[in-house]
Amino acid sequence: MVRWPVPESYSTKVPPPSSPGSFWEDRGDRHHCGVDIYAPCNSLVVAAESGKVEYIGPFTSPEWIPYWNPTSSVICSLRGGYFIRYAELGEVWVECGDQISFGEPIGRLGPVLNFSLIEDESPAYIRTLKDRGHQCMLHVEMYRTMPDNDPHYLGGNWFGAGKPQGLLDPSLLLDHCWE
Numbered sequence: 001m002v003r004w005p006v007p008e009s010y011s012t013k014v015p016p017p018s019s020p021g022s023f024w025e026d027r028g029d030r031h032h033c034g035v036d037i038y039a040p041c042n043s044l045v046v047a048a049e050s051g052k053v054e055y056i057g058p059f060t061s062p063e064w065i066p067y068w069n070p071t072s073s074v075i076c077s078l079r080g081g082y083f084i085r086y087a088e089l090g091e092v093w094v095e096c097g098d099q100i101s102f103g104e105p106i107g108r109l110g111p112v113l114n115f116s117l118i119e120d121e122s123p124a125y126i127r128t129l130k131d132r133g134h135q136c137m138l139h140v141e142m143y144r145t146m147p148d149n150d151p152h153y154l155g156g157n158w159f160g161a162g163k164p165q166g167l168l169d170p171s172l173l174l175d176h177c178w179e
């Protein structure tokens with residue numbers, strides 16, 4: 001059983017290939033490692049599938065990029081050996097080691113972007129998000145193996161050649177949701 005992870009999202013479909021927020025979107029100097037689900041700020045985030053919380057940590061920070069606000073990410077292991085990352089959360093309500101069931105609340109979306117610090121020099125996809133008023137979104141990634149702290153990865157983007165090890169298209173899971 002798979003539950004759409006943001007009940008209040010503007011759409012209950014993942015962004016189509018090559019569109020803003022789509023999986024492996026080409027952002028010029030970087031690629032998007034997941035999909036973005038746009039929703040009002042403070043929207044509830046629920047577990048898409050049952051699993052165990054393996055990691056909780058910072059995802060974006062103004063110390064890394066000035067136009068970012070602090071947000072967190074949660075990585076859960078799923079049955080079948082897969083891993084899912086829920087990111088750009090303003091509040092996290094679970095703890096490492098927790099067993100969570102599909103549909104169980106795990107937190108709320110936070111305002112990942114500080115619109116006042118987005119400038120003409122900021123990346124085009126960031127300026128597009130500001131133009132569209134998308135300050136909050138759930139960034140979802142899926143992996144075949146537990147993701148490590150690769151220096152080519154930052155805030156859901158991949159700056160290296162190839163792809164992160166074990167990275168999968170989360171549409172494989174999210175295209176089969178119960179709303």
Ligand SMILES: [Zn+2]
Pocket residue numbers: 021032034035036138139140156
């Ligand atoms: Zn994203």
